[in-house]
Amino acid sequence: MPTPILVTFTASDAGSWTINHMTSVVGEGLPAATRLAVTEGAGLPTLADSAWSLSGMTSNLRYTHRSEAAALASIQEGLGRVQATRAALIPIRKSDAWWNLAQDDRRAIMEEQSRHIALGMEFLPAVARRLHHCRDIGGPFDFLTWFEYAPKDADRFEELVQALRRSxxxxxxxxxxxIRLSRAG
Amino acid sequence: MPTPILVTFTASDAGSWTINHMTSVVGEGLPAATRLAVTEGAGLPTLADSAWSLSGMTSNLRYTHRSEAAALASIQEGLGRVQATRAALIPIRKSDAWWNLAQDDRRAIMEEQSRHIALGMEFLPAVARRLHHCRDIGGPFDFLTWFEYAPKDADRFEELVQALRRSxxxxxxxxxxxIRLSRAG
Structure with missing residues (x-):
């Protein structure tokens, strides 16, 4: 978990990921575009003709306990695997009711009640993830979650997403x- | 705990707080200045001739449990009290070793071993505090802590600071x- 990295997701007609479809699950959607570019690092020029651009920071663990972090580290794989030609970008915002909760209440809802960490672990190493925080840097979402997986694991990824949405x-x-994507040929 | 607020502390020869003294406790210090301005909100113009400027975001609770949050809420007082004419700004950075710890390990060191929350509570309502996060928005520190108290409570504030430094x-x-300050006349 090194120094936080600023990651920017820019939707336009350029970028190494093709946007296959985009669904508004709750609340307002985002403007349509054909491609997504993922860039790391601050101070990058903004693409002039982008449909939208969202930035978030990788950060330290906020809820994960030591035993969970060790289990995750032993099994998870990194981004950029050759076979992982599918991706999902799922921007999320949580309500004020969530942010007004104390740390132990949020942890209890997230893990003891929802099994968020345990669920994600069941889909490792097939689904690689990276979480980006944006509540504290402004913008319309609190988190940008990024997932990468092989086409053969698409159904399993769907299972994970549906299980989380029922929690x-x-x-x-x-x-x-x-937003579902595939690596542009 | 409403939406995060961006707060900027700017040291120059202008501002409503007089800088009485500034000490480097660990690591590099900050350039000298006579006054400090505290401004809230994004998009404010930067003072041209400032010695330094540090920004941080108020945010949700990161370690505080529900029972602690309730106890704090019942006793603490807000910023800007008329009698609270003394203030301290203490910018802090924590090591990579800290940020690499899991959530439960950081909580254990902070509260079960160091009694950070309980200690702060002993000095309420005399010492009012606000914590600003800046690790995820870049800049040289991880936190900007701001304290306000009456001159008669200066010795007690010193006790709190020393107790935390020994933890x-x-x-x-x-x-x-x-950085120690008093309200400019």
Whole structure:
């Protein structure tokens, strides 16, 4: 978990990912575009003709306990695997009711009630993830979650997403957009 | 705990707080100045001739449990009290070793070992505080802590600061500057 990295997702007609479809799950959607560019690092020029651009920071663990972090580290794989030609970008915003909760209440809803960490672990190493935080840097979402997987694991990824959306934690999600992508040929 | 607010502390020869002294506790200090301005909100013009400027975001609770949050809420007082004519701005950076810890390990060091929340509570309502996060928005520090108190409580505030500096949590602090101020007449 090194120094936070600023990651920017820019939708336009350029970028190494093709946007296959985009769904508004809860709340307002995002303008349509054909491609997505993922760039790391601050101070990058903004693409002039982008449909939208969302930035978030990788950060330290906010809820994960030591035993969970060790289990995750032993099994998860990184981004950029050759076979992982499918991706999902799922920007999420949580309600004020969530953010007004104390740390132990949020942890209890997220893990003891919703099994968010445990669920994600069941889909490792097939689904690689990276979480980007944006509540504290402004912008319309609180988190940008990025997933990469092989086409053969697409159904399993769907299972993970549906299980999370049925969890008590998701009652606090008041905006969610689901963007599915494939690596541009 | 409403939407995060961006707060900027700018040291120059203008501002409503007089800088009485500034100490480098650990690591590099900050350039000298006579006054400090505290401004809230994004998009404010930067003062041209400032010695330095540090920004941070108020945010949700990161470690505080529900029972602690309720106890704090019942006793703490807000910023801007008429009698609170003394203030301290203490920018802090923590080491990579801290940020690499899991959530439960950081909580254990901070509260179960260091009694950070309980200690702060002993000095309420005399010392009002606000914590600003800046690790995820870049800049040289991870936190900007702001305290306000009456002159008669200056010795008690000193006790609090010294107790925290002796705690196990402080072994992870690798840069700390201590700036003491009084409201400009």
């Amino acid at each position: 008590p934690e998701w009652a606090f999600v008041d905006r969610e957009v689901d | 196990p949590e402080w072994a992870f602090v690798d840069r700390e500057v201590d």
